[in-house]
Amino acid sequence: MRLRYVGTDFNGSQIQPNVRTVQGVLNEAFAAVFGVTCRVTSCSRTDSGVHARAATLTVELPSGEIPIPPEKLALAVQGHLPPDVSVFDVEVRPDSFHVRHDVTEKEYVYLIANTPLRDPFLCHRAWFYPKKIGDEGLARMQEAGGYLVGEHDFSAFQAQGSPVANTVRHLTRLTVTRDGDTLLVTVAADGFLYNMVRIIVGTLVEVAVGRMEPSDVPAILASKDRTRAGMTAPPEGLYLNRVFYEK
Secondary structure (H helix, E strand, O other): OEEEEOHHHOOOOOOOOOOOOHHHHHHHHHHHHHOOOOEEEEOOOOOOOOEEEEEEEEEEOOOOOOOOOHHHHHHHHHOOOOOOEEEEOOOOOOOOOOOOOOOOEEEEEEEEEOOOOOOHHHOOOOEEOOOOOOHHHHHHHHHHHHHHOEEEEOHHHOOOOOOOOOOEEEEEEEEEEEEOOEEEEEEEEOOOOOOHHHHHHHHHHHHHOOOOOHHHHHHHHHHOOHHHOOOOOOHHHEEEEEEEOOO
16 A cells, blocks of 8 residues: 655654654554554655655555455544554555565655745745755756766765665656745655765755855765765655556
């Protein structure tokens, strides 16, 4: 099934003891609906404050039988979920399907509220960045983003100390657009490193305001050095937007 949540009041998506997490509330909700502890697996982990518009998850029942028709499950579980989480698009998959390992591509969207006055309706939903990014700055971001598309070692764009052996990822597209006072950075890849999208966005903003040049990006990639890239953008502007599978 697909999953939406507002990450503001969660300590990330993965279950942890004694704190509120997305997986924790899902475990409780499905246990209430089915009357038994279920195995809930998500397509990925998100940090505290990060949101999801269409993440994916699977729920495996110990008996292998489904007592509620899939088309009715979203409504059945809704009454057991808090208002900042919902599920939709429920369907049955064979046991061979794996919600995480079978992902072919993920798409994230990052929102930047680029206005001198705060919009309270975007509070905890976008990065408030009051310094004006004009058309020239937008073009600089787009140029810099173009260097990141393709297969690269993204070591420079992951949080320091991340225990990942393979840091090569294939970034299939990166766009920067404007919608009124909001900038939208859309990034899709076959996988992401820890904080990769937020570091990309922070770097693009530094390019936009002239702290870096677009042409610096290839050297940053080649360096594999996190200190060469830009700041890490805050979590509140980040949305897991879509998850793709072969079928």
